[in-house]
Amino acid sequence: MAKVELRNVYKSYGTTEIIHGVSMDIADGEFVVMVGPSGCGKSTLLRMIAGLEEISGGDIAIDGRVVNNLEPKDRDIAMVFQQYALYPHMSVHDNMAYGLKIRGLPKAEIETRVQRAAEILELSKLLGRRPRELSGGQRQRVAMGRAIVREPKVFLFDEPLSNLDAKLRVQMRAELQALHKRLGTTTVFVTHDQVEAMTLAQRMMVMNAGHAEQIGAPLEVYGRPASTFVAGFIGSPPMNLIPGTLAEGGAVLLADAGARVGLPAALPKFDGRKLLLGVRPEHLEPCDEAAALLVPDVDFIELLGSDVLVYGHLGADRKGARVAARLHGSMAASDGHLALRFTPKHMHLFDAETGKRIEIE
Amino acid sequence: MAMEKRVVFRSAWLPYALVAPQLAITIVFFFWPAAQAVWFSFQLQDAFGMHSEFVGLENFAALFRDPHYLQSFKTTAVFSLLVAGCGISLSLLLATMADRVIRGALAYKTILIWPYAVAAAVAGVLWSFLFAPSIGIVTYVLKGFGVDWNWIIKGDQAMLLVVIASVWKQISYNFLFFLAGLQAIPKTLIEAAAIDGAGPARRFWTIVLPLLSPTAFFLLVVNIVYAFFDTFGVIDATTQGGPAQATQILVYKVYHDGVKSADIGGSSAQSVILMVLVIGLTAIQFRYIERKVQY
Numbered sequence A: 001m002a003k004v005e006l007r008n009v010y011k012s013y014g015t016t017e018i019i020h021g022v023s024m025d026i027a028d029g030e031f032v033v034m035v036g037p038s039g040c041g042k043s044t045l046l047r048m049i050a051g052l053e054e055i056s057g058g059d060i061a062i063d064g065r066v067v068n069n070l071e072p073k074d075r076d077i078a079m080v081f082q083q084y085a086l087y088p089h090m091s092v093h094d095n096m097a098y099g100l101k102i103r104g105l106p107k108a109e110i111e112t113r114v115q116r117a118a119e120i121l122e123l124s125k126l127l128g129r130r131p132r133e134l135s136g137g138q139r140q141r142v143a144m145g146r147a148i149v150r151e152p153k154v155f156l157f158d159e160p161l162s163n164l165d166a167k168l169r170v171q172m173r174a175e176l177q178a179l180h181k182r183l184g185t186t187t188v189f190v191t192h193d194q195v196e197a198m199t200l201a202q203r204m205m206v207m208n209a210g211h212a213e214q215i216g217a218p219l220e221v222y223g224r225p226a227s228t229f230v231a232g233f234i235g236s237p238p239m240n241l242i243p244g245t246l247a248e249g250g251a252v253l254l255a256d257a258g259a260r261v262g263l264p265a266a267l268p269k270f271d272g273r274k275l276l277l278g279v280r281p282e283h284l285e286p287c288d289e290a291a292a293l294l295v296p297d298v299d300f301i302e303l304l305g306s307d308v309l310v311y312g313h314l315g316a317d318r319k320g321a322r323v324a325a326r327l328h329g330s331m332a333a334s335d336g337h338l339a340l341r342f343t344p345k346h347m348h349l350f351d352a353e354t355g356k357r358i359e360i361e
Numbered sequence B: 001m002a003m004e005k006r007v008v009f010r011s012a013w014l015p016y017a018l019v020a021p022q023l024a025i026t027i028v029f030f031f032w033p034a035a036q037a038v039w040f041s042f043q044l045q046d047a048f049g050m051h052s053e054f055v056g057l058e059n060f061a062a063l064f065r066d067p068h069y070l071q072s073f074k075t076t077a078v079f080s081l082l083v084a085g086c087g088i089s090l091s092l093l094l095a096t097m098a099d100r101v102i103r104g105a106l107a108y109k110t111i112l113i114w115p116y117a118v119a120a121a122v123a124g125v126l127w128s129f130l131f132a133p134s135i136g137i138v139t140y141v142l143k144g145f146g147v148d149w150n151w152i153i154k155g156d157q158a159m160l161l162v163v164i165a166s167v168w169k170q171i172s173y174n175f176l177f178f179l180a181g182l183q184a185i186p187k188t189l190i191e192a193a194a195i196d197g198a199g200p201a202r203r204f205w206t207i208v209l210p211l212l213s214p215t216a217f218f219l220l221v222v223n224i225v226y227a228f229f230d231t232f233g234v235i236d237a238t239t240q241g242g243p244a245q246a247t248q249i250l251v252y253k254v255y256h257d258g259v260k261s262a263d264i265g266g267s268s269a270q271s272v273i274l275m276v277l278v279i280g281l282t283a284i285q286f287r288y289i290e291r292k293v294q295y
């Protein structure tokens, strides 16, 4: 077990810079998820920690030792790949034992470790099979087993669940959490799936185009997104973002297409400022027209059983900002309008230029 | 909706008309001579080809009593194992190197593929020039190292020469297959092995080579067939089976006995034996390819 430190890490391929200075301290035993859209550089960053990619700038330290110039095998890490990367010509047993044999462990010790890992992952009956004789979920387990038996300082996962079907994914998520609780090994987990990130992470790093947009605990990131990017990426459906200018002593947002959105509490100090108002769909609630802060025209409705998703537009002729609302039970729409309000606690403001969060207090 | 991958003809005779030329060529240049060889192998002809007499398996029996013929078998075995062995290991080495090259990879590959376009006889002439006993440049260099090079009189040197020329010509073919095989191995497998602690050599022996073994086996059969038959041009252009039959492989002996010594019956019997051998090799290969070892 060990802590992992990223200190201002850069990566370039030729003249193209892919990672633009990322820093993070990962504590001993922590489960950290790096999440971001496809192509934002998550795998590249993970592969730099593994030693599969050179580090163009900055330092990566594992257990207090800078590993920039160490080979993967000398970093004491284990990695699980998206495509599993099992050795196709070896049995499940040999796949798991391969790394141990190379490290010259005594035979008895290898057997003990393989058997124990097989037990944890319910692979005991499959040890003699070849990878091609296994289902996707079983292969995934073998890949994890191969990492576990090594008892490394750090586990690295690169989208290990994205090739599984939805149900299996949920199950494996639970197993991963149980495994982490049991072994307590420092883990860096990469995914593009925000649900996976929210459920697995103790802390997460939201990445955007090679930058770390925000680092924090899942609820922190959800509750106080640092930028419009994070606000749009975490949460489903994403946070409503309504651009406009604050007016009338900071009590009203003048949005596009003549729409007016009231603020639950006036903000005189931001009067006249151009910004984006953010409210999550689940924080909008229906109310009387008189108490309404915004009244979008309804475009369509999705019934989810427990909830209703209402999609609409603000402003004249539906030309304003899009708004989504997640309402409990049945819908309270009247003749195509929906009167909505929200509390000050659930209001977010972002700078119109930079997209960064504006602290209200 | 499943697409029909085959072409479907409306006309009944058109498909036959289309394959007819190929069929005719196969019959005239392959089946006919093959049938003739089988027929002749049971006959004994006089030296002028005037009379022939049915002798049953006598020609075959005579062959296996003939020490020259048995020697030719041994020569062929040594020759084809050397050609297949050297050819496969050398091309694997080159392919492994090419797989790592990133800059100038295309030029490198093109150069390696050239020898395949060179006719066997030309390859033979080329190498016999290089190794010519008195004027060859390699001979000159070898002399500098104190090696007395003269394949015209030294059997093992003659063997070496035809092996080199044959391997050189076949290397491109092997190279292409190995390169394709190497590129089909997912990079993450190699990375996984690197993380597991395997160095480059170990990764090659424990991961890459086992995954290439289907390709290697396929090439082994192809190379043996090549050494058995397609090297005729190389040998004819260089040693012509000599000195003292040191490089007289089976296919060359067929030609030598049939055309030069006009022993039609014996030479036909040899062809029939060769035919059986190649049918056997091809059967192994087909069976193997059909089974297609898959991981």
Ligand SMILES: Nc1ncnc2c1ncn2[C@@H]1O[C@H](COP(=O)(O)OP(=O)(O)O)[C@@H](O)[C@H]1O
Pocket (backbone or CB within 6 Å): A013, A018, A036, A037, A038, A039, A040, A041, A042, A043, A044, A045
């Ligand atoms: N070997 C490479 N050469 C050049 N660009 C690369 C290379 N590998 C990845 N990239 C680029 O780096 C960016 C990040 O890739 P990656 O880390 O794989 O993204 P992610 O895992 O977040 O989907 C992408 O834009 C990709 O095109």
Ligand SMILES: [Mg+2]
Pocket (backbone or CB within 6 Å): A042, A043, A044, A159
């Ligand atoms: Mg990736």
